[in-house]
Amino acid sequence: MKISRLVLLSVCFLVSVSFTNIEAQNPETFLQCVISSSERVSQVIYTPKNSSFTSTFLSGIQNVRFFSPSMPTPSFIVTPSSESEIQTVISCSKSNNFLVRVRSGGHDYEGLSYAAKVPFVIIDLGNLSSITIDVEEGTAWIGGGVRLGDLYYHISNKSRNLGFPGANCPTVGVGGLLSGGGINMMLRKYGLAADNILDARIITADGKILDRKSMGDDLFWAIRGGGAASFGVITAWKIRLVEVPDIVTAFTIARTLEQNATDLVYRWQEIAHELDRDLYLRVLISRVNNSNGKPTIQATFNSLFLGNTDSLVALLQKRFPELGLVKKDCKEMSWIESVIYFADLPKGSTAEDLLRKDPYPKPYYKAKSDYVATPIPKHGLEGLWRHLYEDEARDALLIFGPSGGRVSEISESEIPYPHRGAYIYDIQQLVYWDEKGNKEADKYINWIRRLYSYLTPFVSKNPRAAYLNYRDLDLGVNNVGNTSYGQARVWGIKYFNNNFERLFLVKSKVDPSNFFRNEQSIPVYIY
Helix, strand or coil: CHHHHHHHHHCCCCCCCCCCCCCCCCHHHHHHHHHHHCCCHHHCEECCCCCCHHHHHHCCCCCHHHCCCCCCCCCEEECCCCHHHHHHHHHHHHHCCCEEEEECCCCCCCCCCCCCCCCEEEEEHHHCCCEEEECCCCEEEEECCCEHHHHHHHHHHHCCCEECCCCCCCCCEHHHHHHHCCCCCCHHHHCCCHHHEEEEEEECCCCCEECHHHHHHHHHHHCCCCCHHHCCEEEEEEEECEECCCCEEEEEEEEEHHHCHHHHHHHHHHHHHHCCCCEEEEEEEEEEECCCCCEEEEEEEEEEECCCHHHHHHHHHHHCHHHCCCHHHEEEECHHHHHHHHCCCCCCCCHHHHHCCCCCCCCEEEEEEEEECCCCCHHHHHHHHHHHCCHHHCCEEEEEEECCCHHHHCCCCCCCCCCCCCCCEEEEEEEEECCCCHHHHHHHHHHHHHHHHHCHHHCCCCCCCCCHHHCCHHHCCCCCCCCCHHHHHHHHHHHHCCHHHHHHHHHHHHCCCCCCCCCCCCCCCCC
8 A cells, every 4th residue: 555655754754963163174184183082083983985984874864865976975974982982073073163963863854964065074873872771760871872763672672561752763863853852652641752851961062071960951951852963962861761551552544535534634633632642643644546546635544542442442433433443443562563563664573673774765855844723624625635636746645643632731831842732733744756856856845835835824823833853944044154043033933932042042051152053053142
């Protein structure tokens, strides 16, 4: 079924970032600085002359739109395994005017963890992969380079009744997920991934290593959903694990327009955010061919329930009888089996497959996001379907994810992620393509921009809200050098609303020289 390919592609895109002065760079001086400071770093640094440079670079690229002969490659890639090595790289990058990009999983939607227009150094955190789980305390310390699949696997090896509210794609870096918020399929029960951060270790631009106590309340607040790479390099996170039952239940039900999909999606909008908080019921919308081989729109209802089949069927027969859910539609499983189910791995995959580094194809894609406060009327949905019939929407996908429950109870200012009780669901808009070249890319990007424009009357306003981990440079970008608060606020309030001002104040205090900066990093006060 075509939706499977789209889900497979969609479950996998996020991470962290960083920037520097654009004065003259001297690669040889940078190398000398690194070698004189740390012999160990010289053993984990790659230049374009190294035979493994290209493979190391490509291993962390998840959107091939940002890899082509015309795109600049990094001057150096460093794969540190200790905090002292990162301190050295930061110091030498500063003194030699190199921009810095920090890469965890490489899933930044706009490639900001591995792409830049000026000479840059990648700090790839993949070797910071330690995971220490305390089952009795229900917590874990994880390295900044840990990927979600590794985390889920290690949790399941320790306990059947512990889990973590993270994203579906196992190759996503935990660092990027946490620092951007972390929408997930248990958010109605346990909130965002970032709502479950207990501590962290960060290396700042001046080389200091700080934990929660020494960094203070403001910086600890900022890195939990405000884009941690605006403030430093996170080397480790302490997270709260959550309780999961022995048995959870999942189902996937697809309905086309001929099967009343429009009415079902409209009804879903009215009730999904009000359902039992143990239930997360999302909708994936795409174009498919019907049984007669003609194109139609399909709405796929995809759900995780923290309970058994009987309870789920009874709940939805009462609250959403129009869907027609019956027991045979449902599949009971353990929590770790549900992780595999929603990761859309091949049939027969086991927990060990979550450890694979490249289980998915790497596509060209562009994404956007929105939040919805009141149901889109049926005529609005029908207009949306018309956009999906266009040629460029062949591999487009819309994902409607419900709010409500715990995520909506938390204050909008508790962490930088502000999109709480005001909204009933979010929309992720994705378009994929296989053709190479800027001309082809422009065709698909223009399509998703038209779609985004069409949605304007039906989504949030003043500001039009967006999700940082579905990064979109169309919202606005910073200058290559310093950027004013007013200019950055254009895109900043869309991600952070009123929290943007506090992020600006924290950034100005923690990194006044604006060493860590990128196209959408938090700006500093300009004197």
